[in-house]
Amino acid sequence: MEPLPAPPWRKTRTPKPVKPQLTQDLIVETGQRIVGREGLDALSMRKVAQELDTGPASLYAHVANKEELLELIYERVLAEIEVPAPEPERWAEQLRETVLTMHQVLNSHGDIGRVSLANVPMGANSMRLGEGMLAIMIEGGVPPRLAAIAVDRLGMLVAADAYEGSLYTSQQRSSGMDVETFVADMFTQMEDYLRNLPPERFPYLTRYAAEMVRPSGEERFELGLDLLIAGLAAHVRSD
Amino acid sequence: MEPLPAPPWRKTRTPKPVKPQLTQDLIVETGQRIVGREGLDALSMRKVAQELDTGPASLYAHVANKEELLELIYERVLAEIEVPAPEPERWAEQLRETVLTMHQVLNSHGDIGRVSLANVPMGANSMRLGEGMLAIMIEGGVPPRLAAIAVDRLGMLVAADAYEGSLYTSQQRSSGMDVETFVADMFTQMEDYLRNLPPERFPYLTRYAAEMVRPSGEERFELGLDLLIAGLAAHVRSD
C-alpha cells in the first residue's frame, strides 16, 4: 500500500532531529564506540554507517578513508592522557607513570593502540605526548639522541602490547567463555604444552614453563618498561 | 574447436610432470616467495593458488586456513636461524647477536616477522629459538623469571620492528620512487614538519627534530635492543 500524500493542513514537521546531522565528530565517536565494544577488527566502514542509519558512501564526505578514520579515533583517545611537567629528579618515575597511563588509557578502549603500529601517528595529541616524554627525559639528563629514539621505542612497546592483548580478547570473545575461565584454561594449556616438550631438547623451557606462561599481560608490560628505563638510566650518570 | 580424441597408437604420455603435484611444502614455499617479493599484505589465498595454476579451494586440502599458512611460512623462515650454545661469560653479546640475526633473517623475507605479532607462534623453530635465548640468559646469570619475560619482550621487539618497517616499504613500493630518494624525501619531510611546529608548545620536538627523525631503522632497533639488554644486565650482579 502506497503512502497517501500528507493532508496539506497538517504542518509537515521537519523530521530532522530524528537523525542528527552527519558530522566528522559523530562518525569518529561512533567508530570509537565500536572499537571499544567489539575490537579493531570488527570496525568496518559499513558498520559505522549502519550504526548511523545510512550507507557507507555517506561517510566519505567527512573522512578520506578508513585509515584516516582510525587515526582520528586514535587521536581522540590520546586526548585523555595528560603528561606532567618535567621534574628532573623524578624523571624515571615520571616517564614510567606516563607510559603506564598511556597503556592503561589505550587498553581501556579496546585495541585501538594497534593503530600507531600501522601508521606513524602525527596528530596533535601524538605530538603532545612525544613532546612530553622527550622533555621529561632530556631534563632528567638522558642524552637527547637516546631520548629521541626512546620515545619511538616506548610508543612501539605500547602499541605492540595492545596488539598482543587483542589476540586474547578476540579469542576469548569468540570462545563464548567468560574472561576468567578462558584465561585460566589458556594458561594451563600453554604451561602443559611447554612442560611436556621433549626435555632433552628443551631443558629450559620445560623447567621454567611456569615462568614463561604465568606473568599476566600487565606484569609483562611493566617489566619490559622497567628494563627499558633501567637501560636509559645507565646512560644518565656516565654522560 | 573441441580437442580430438588422441590417436590410440600414440603413447599417451602422462601430462603430470607439467604441473607438480600440490603439496603443503609447495604451497608454503609459494607463499613465502610472494611475501618476500610483495609483502605480507599482498599475500592472499587466491594469489597463491593462481601462482600454482589452480583455484583457491584446492589449497584447503593441505592447509587449514590463511592463518596456518602464515605460521608455516614463518616457521620456515625461522629455520634459517641458528642459536649458539651458551657461553656464560658472553651471555650479553650472545643474546645481542642472536636477536640481531633474527631481525636480519626475518627482514630479509619481507615483513613476515609481523606474523608473530598476530599469533603466538608455537612451532618447532619458535620453540628452539625461545629455548636458546632462555638458555643463554639463565646460564649468564639472569634471574629465570626475568629471562622468561625477556624472551617474550625480545620477540615482540623484533615483530613490531618488522611491522614498522613494512610501512615504509609498502609506501615506497606504491610511490614508484626508488628506495633512496624515497627515504631521503620522507626524512626531510618529517624533519621539516617537526621543526616547523609552534616552538612555544613544542620546544623539544622542534629543537631535536633531527635526532627524532635521522636514525635509521637499524640504529633504532639496535638501540632499543641494547637498552633492554642493559636493563637485564643490571639484574645480573645483584642477584
Add this chain to the structure above:
DNA sequence: CCTCAAGACGAACGGCGTTCGTGGCAAACA
C-alpha cells in the same frame, strides 16, 4: 524565485577468506 554547490546515498566494482558439492583418479579390497 532561481541557481548552484555540498551533502547524502543506492548501486556497483573488484577484491577477500572460506565452504559446498561434484567429479575423477588411484589405491585397497574382493
Add this chain to the structure above:
DNA sequence: TGTTTGCCACGAACGCCGTTCGTCTTGAGG
C-alpha cells in the same frame, strides 16, 4: 581383475570488505 572407496582437485558461490560513480536532495546566496 573388477569393484569399491576415500581422498584430492576445483568451479561456483556466499557473505564480507573498502571505495567510487552518478544521481538526487536540500539549503543558502543572489
